[in-house]
Amino acid sequence: MKLGSRTTKQKLVILDILQKTNCHPTADWIYQEARQILPDISLGTVYRNLNLLKSLGKIQELNYGSGQSRYDGNPNNHYHFVCEKCKKVVDLDLPVVADLDEQIGKNYGYKVSSHRLEFYGLCDTCQKEEPTT
Amino acid sequence: MKLGSRTTKQKLVILDILQKTNCHPTADWIYQEARQILPDISLGTVYRNLNLLKSLGKIQELNYGSGQSRYDGNPNNHYHFVCEKCKKVVDLDLPVVADLDEQIGKNYGYKVSSHRLEFYGLCDTCQKEEPTT
């Protein structure tokens, strides 16, 4: 697998962390995980490699309202549910409507290359806790 | 129209700017516009009022990859096209699939309150300029 001009251990560790988790982590979470394997890795390196892996199409950057970006080790388009209370991001197992892009392109004269669909609300856990608030 | 506990001129000017434009501006753009009407308004006030208006459901905050949030004076759900080159954000005149929320909720056990759909690509202007790049 080609990972840019040099394959460094930092790059490999970051990609591996991202591919093994399903929690759509922030850069800082990835940094904390990576330090357990490479104690001297720096946050700057994490950001540099996340940007690199993104431009290579190996990962995706997601971002919702507040603050940090989140990263997704699955490079293929898929949809997400975001819990507005606990901020959890979950993959949805829905068919991706690929020809939507083409349709929009035709109707509006744009060249559409991708789309993003996200649902917001309360996850099962947070629904139960909600009345207490 | 109720705008929180006090209706200040700053609040009114910000809401008015947002409702009269269709360019989905950043906080700073709104600040620059507002200064032409209220020269002493501060950027902090702009942010405070944008957050207030958002929590009152009068406006929406949108955010894509890089840097600043953008604001939308239309509080009703609608879909957007984002040009990846010139960063322009355009409203799409598509029917909003409201029962999507309910369906997802049923299938996954979440309480879905809203969804967001965005298309990315090149707008008509940028498509023409593209070959030169």
Next chain:
DNA sequence: ATAGGTGCAAATGTTTTGCTGTCAA
């Protein structure tokens, strides 16, 4: 050998906040 990558720290850019004074109700 050497260019691309790393660690560190400083810089950048956006948004929030503390404080004091002001004004809408």
Next chain:
DNA sequence: TTGACAGCAAAACATTTGCACCTAT
């Protein structure tokens, strides 16, 4: 009158960058 809001500036926060050293090729 009074508490919510304004202006100002500093702080907070996420992310990027400059630089000197290191290392994969």
